[in-house]
Amino acid sequence: MTDDTTQSPEEQTVAEDFKGKIEDVLPEDQSEAPSEDAELAKLREDLATAKQDVLYAKAETQNVRRRLEKDIADTRAYAATGFARDILSVADNLSRALSVIPAELREDEKLKNLIAGLDATGREIDKVFASHGITRIASTGLPLDPNQHQAMLEIPSADAEPGTIVQELQAGYMIKDRLLRPAMVAVAKKPD
Incomplete structure (x- = not known):
């Protein structure tokens, strides 16, 4: 068995390759990482979209209710x-x-x-x-x-x-x- 502190040349090559791949994935500069401001802007946009969708759903529900009330009134008026x-x-x-x-x-x-x-x-x-x-x-x-x-x-x-x-x-x-x-x-x- 080999000692944990000493690595063979093959193990060193594998470790360096792994370290290089990790560095490729991690951003070197913090300016490239998504900032909190961008995340906050995205969340605000999502919230505005959700509010708009809720308003449209409420309006559609109200329209359906009005149509149903009119149909009921017509049915009563012209049932005979x-x-x-x-x-x-x-x-x-x-x-x-x-x-x-x-x-x-x-x-x-x-x-x-x-x-x-x-x-x-x-x-x-x-x-x-x-x-x-x-x-x-x-x-x-x-x-x-x-x-x-x-x-x-x-x-x-x-x-x-x-x-x-x-x-x-x-x-x-x-x-x-x-x-x-x-x-x-x-x-x-x-x-x-």
Whole structure:
């Protein structure tokens, strides 16, 4: 065995090579080592980035919450839309039935109560529509509004301005501020 204090020439060569490699890795001058100021600046930059990310996350969360609240409010306000569309055909049929009853049948004592009941049912349907924000669209005598009316035919008319609604074929309805069903109308055109 060799003594720890004395090294063979081979051991000295290995030790010098190792020492040289260590010196290559270690900086000779302290100015090349990262300074505390640079580390502090990097930490401040990282903190500013993290703060910005938190602000963006908060803003996005707030936007999602607002959208969700609006969707919930819309769902509540317009939940009855599908049902209302289905009931419109019932109201239309009742209205048509009442409009074709001749005057002599209205005066007949046997049918008077039946007709009064049908009239009351029609008024009740209108009342229920009003309580749920369903309103009838005005049409006859007004200019055609493609957002509320659907022109089904043109009728030559010398009395009405072209583009004016002269006849309502089927009533249109709104539910609050949305179109439930457009009014189907006949529009005046210049006579031939």
